[in-house]
Amino acid sequence: MADIINLRQARKNRARAEREAEAAASRARSGRTKSEKTRERAEAEAAQRRLAGHRLEGSTSGTPQDGDAC
Template structure:
């Protein structure tokens, strides 16, 4: 004789497993390693520093 199962619980268990599989796929597809995140942050900070160094000050323009 087979074991009696609750269909509602079985559906929820299957849905959780599918969501976990999708989450694992998304982590590998969209996830970035710590090294790549740090590199991107460093590049962004460098670009911001370079840009702010090239900005003209309003006070400096008024004096000239």
């Protein structure tokens, strides 16, 4: 037979776990040195430039247009 659970408590536990995960991510972001933050920002910008460089001319979305075959 299935266990009886209190839905209110289950919702609170799930919300608590989500807040804890967000707090852990925030601690990881905030607990870095300035050079680490600068390096990560530069890497993200380089990745964006690399991605933009691989885009096709005139294509703004990844979906085929009218009459385009895949």
